[in-house]
Amino acid sequence: MKEAPFHYCPGCGHSIIHRLVAEVIEELGIGEKTIGVPPAGCAVLAYDYFDIDMGEAPHGRGAALATGLKRILPDKIVFSYQGDGDIAAIGTAETIHAANRGENITVIFVNNSCYGMTGGQMAPTTLLGQNSTTTPGGRDKNRDGTPIDLSEMLAITRGAVYIERTAVNSIKNIRKTKKAITKAFKIQMAGLGFSLVEILSPCPTNWKMSPVDACRWIDDSVMQTFPLKVIKDETS
Amino acid sequence: MKGSQVIGEAAIRAGCRFYAGYPITPQNALPEFMSSAMGNLEDGTFIQAESEIAAINMVLGASMAGARAMTSSSSPGISLKQEGISFLAASELPAVIVNSMRGGPGLGNIAPSQGDYFQATRGGGHGDYRTIVLAPAYGQELADLTRKAFEYADRYRTPVMILADGMMTQMMEPVIFPDPMNLTELPPKPWVLNGANGRPSRIIKSLILNTVEMEEHNWKLARKYEIISREIADAETYMTEDAKFVVVAYGTAARIAKGGIKRAREMGLKVGLLRPVTLWPFPERVIREMSRAVKDFLVVEMNTGQMLDDVKLSLEGRSNVHFYGRPGGIVSTPDEIAKVISSLYYRQHLEED
Numbered sequence A: 001m002k003e004a005p006f007h008y009c010p011g012c013g014h015s016i017i018h019r020l021v022a023e024v025i026e027e028l029g030i031g032e033k034t035i036g037v038p039p040a041g042c043a044v045l046a047y048d049y050f051d052i053d054m055g056e057a058p059h060g061r062g063a064a065l066a067t068g069l070k071r072i073l074p075d076k077i078v079f080s081y082q083g084d085g086d087i088a089a090i091g092t093a094e095t096i097h098a099a100n101r102g103e104n105i106t107v108i109f110v111n112n113s114c115y116g117m118t119g120g121q122m123a124p125t126t127l128l129g130q131n132s133t134t135t136p137g138g139r140d141k142n143r144d145g146t147p148i149d150l151s152e153m154l155a156i157t158r159g160a161v162y163i164e165r166t167a168v169n170s171i172k173n174i175r176k177t178k179k180a181i182t183k184a185f186k187i188q189m190a191g192l193g194f195s196l197v198e199i200l201s202p203c204p205t206n207w208k209m210s211p212v213d214a215c216r217w218i219d220d221s222v223m224q225t226f227p228l229k230v231i232k233d234e235t236s
Numbered sequence B: 001m002k003g004s005q006v007i008g009e010a011a012i013r014a015g016c017r018f019y020a021g022y023p024i025t026p027q028n029a030l031p032e033f034m035s036s037a038m039g040n041l042e043d044g045t046f047i048q049a050e051s052e053i054a055a056i057n058m059v060l061g062a063s064m065a066g067a068r069a070m071t072s073s074s075s076p077g078i079s080l081k082q083e084g085i086s087f088l089a090a091s092e093l094p095a096v097i098v099n100s101m102r103g104g105p106g107l108g109n110i111a112p113s114q115g116d117y118f119q120a121t122r123g124g125g126h127g128d129y130r131t132i133v134l135a136p137a138y139g140q141e142l143a144d145l146t147r148k149a150f151e152y153a154d155r156y157r158t159p160v161m162i163l164a165d166g167m168m169t170q171m172m173e174p175v176i177f178p179d180p181m182n183l184t185e186l187p188p189k190p191w192v193l194n195g196a197n198g199r200p201s202r203i204i205k206s207l208i209l210n211t212v213e214m215e216e217h218n219w220k221l222a223r224k225y226e227i228i229s230r231e232i233a234d235a236e237t238y239m240t241e242d243a244k245f246v247v248v249a250y251g252t253a254a255r256i257a258k259g260g261i262k263r264a265r266e267m268g269l270k271v272g273l274l275r276p277v278t279l280w281p282f283p284e285r286v287i288r289e290m291s292r293a294v295k296d297f298l299v300v301e302m303n304t305g306q307m308l309d310d311v312k313l314s315l316e317g318r319s320n321v322h323f324y325g326r327p328g329g330i331v332s333t334p335d336e337i338a339k340v341i342s343s344l345y346y347r348q349h350l351e352e353d
Helices: A014-028 A043-050 A062-072 A084-090 A092-100 A150-155 A171-189 A211-225 B001-011 B029-039 B052-064 B075-090 B118-119 B139-156 B166-170 B211-232 B251-266 B284-290 B307-315 B332-346
Strands: A035-038 A053-055 A077-082 A108-111 A162-166 A193-198 A231-232 B016-022 B045-048 B069-073 B095-101 B132-134 B159-165 B235-238 B245-248 B271-276 B278-280 B296-301 B320-325
Touching: A014 A035, A014 A043, A014 A077, A014 A108, A014 A171, A035 B052, A035 B235, A043 B245, A053 A193, A053 B251, A062 A077, A062 A084, A062 A092, A062 A108, A062 B016, A062 B052, A077 A084, A084 A092, A084 A108, A084 A150, A084 B159, A092 A150, A092 A193, A092 B052, A092 B159, A108 A171, A108 A211, A150 A162, A150 A193, A150 A231, A150 B001, A150 B320, A162 A171, A162 A211, A171 A193, A193 B001, B001 B016, B001 B069, B001 B095, B001 B139, B001 B159, B001 B166, B016 B052, B029 B045, B029 B069, B029 B166, B045 B052, B052 B069, B052 B075, B052 B095, B069 B075, B075 B159, B075 B211, B075 B307, B095 B139, B095 B166, B118 B159, B118 B278, B132 B139, B139 B211, B159 B251, B166 B251, B211 B271, B235 B251, B235 B284, B245 B251, B245 B284, B245 B332, B251 B332, B271 B284, B271 B332, B296 B307, B296 B332, B320 B332
Parallel strands: A035 A053, A035 A077, A077 A108, A108 A193, A162 A193, B016 B045, B016 B069, B069 B095, B095 B159, B132 B159, B245 B271, B245 B296, B296 B320
Antiparallel strands: A162 A231, B132 B278, B235 B271
């Protein structure tokens, strides 16, 4: 990681997830051959923190851009880091087809059930009943549709090798998340195909909660819609 | 060879090793050609993308990794690619984009058109940028300009568009190809992302939140565009030495205009052709110098008048500018152009010395 003024809000999950990804890259000894693809959204500034090569993608296009990088540099490690609006709304097509082609890339999918950077609008992952700036009174099934299970959708593609949903709202879950990220990178290093870790992450600012309450809300509410589990693992 | 195949073969010989595209008529022969041509290379990649947007973003990634990369489409597909083209320009990444123009707006039709001139030469996507636009008119030029497109893209680190139409890309003409480039002799790219091995890590990005830095980046791009304008503006002239009346046309329209000019010359009219080869930068100096002797220009396009604006801007009122265009995929005949030339020629009393 680089020394940089910290821009994430207090209690934001990105700081933990950045650290986990950086630790995994360091422990696997792949920092000198890894290229990261940050998204549009809060985590676009990931390139200010990661001390590796980083190439910014337009909103939602991370998987397509990572495809181009990886095909030219098959011996390097390429990962994209994307939020839920980025990957599950505007970038759904790019993500599904990259998974279906079995692109040998790793995707870190941070699900905080809202559009963080733009100020807390409804995301495709916003829970039913959850308040956002565009779902006054809470997300309504008939008006706004239901939360999308992108990871489950990706799991049915033939090219996806490993997909797991974890969280960073407790020490135990953080440890599990690190294990999942490590596994996802190892799958790429072994050339096995598409790997993705979906990480439930707190957004206290837009959820209008204290960091502690936000972590608790992940347990009590978010996991009811998005249960933690290995969704697909073709290596086991 | 078909025009699309000429572009494909020339691209491979120019060192293109990455192509991503999506099916759309009338450019389909190009991805079809690239799928087998890349397959025959050890280090070539062809991807049929799930969308035009994915294709241009794959090119964005391949370009970041240092490859000579290309995508192609026809008009509606190029609209979809504009997001990526803007990012290429902003991030100063080289890439070649081929537009085999068809009738529009909307879905339009699949006949040859020049309706995308504004989109191509004004940037096309969002933000303050330019795209180099090359306009081939002959089979041989498809090969030569494709080679140049990759050279310009790398030299100036900017996207280059080859603006052809459905006629150029589907017509068969004999072509002599230049020798394949030796990839190891291409100029080094000290900015690519290939892992921070023994060097500081690099970032390629277009987000610049600090307004002062963003302004400086915009001026940096503007200075680059000024250099490009000085260095590569190019036009062909035909029978202009003694001309009193000059037709300005590019691509397929220029070839037809040439036929019209030949017929007009047979009638004794002193008519010539100015054919811009680069549409951006527009060869404004050539046309401005020509205005000393020529007081009447006729712009001929396969649209309702787009390059017309650039001709007027170049002349700044020095000469009369007339226009003749057929949109909708209609291709005029040389006789039709000859009639337009002769009626204007006499109306302007140019037959009097």
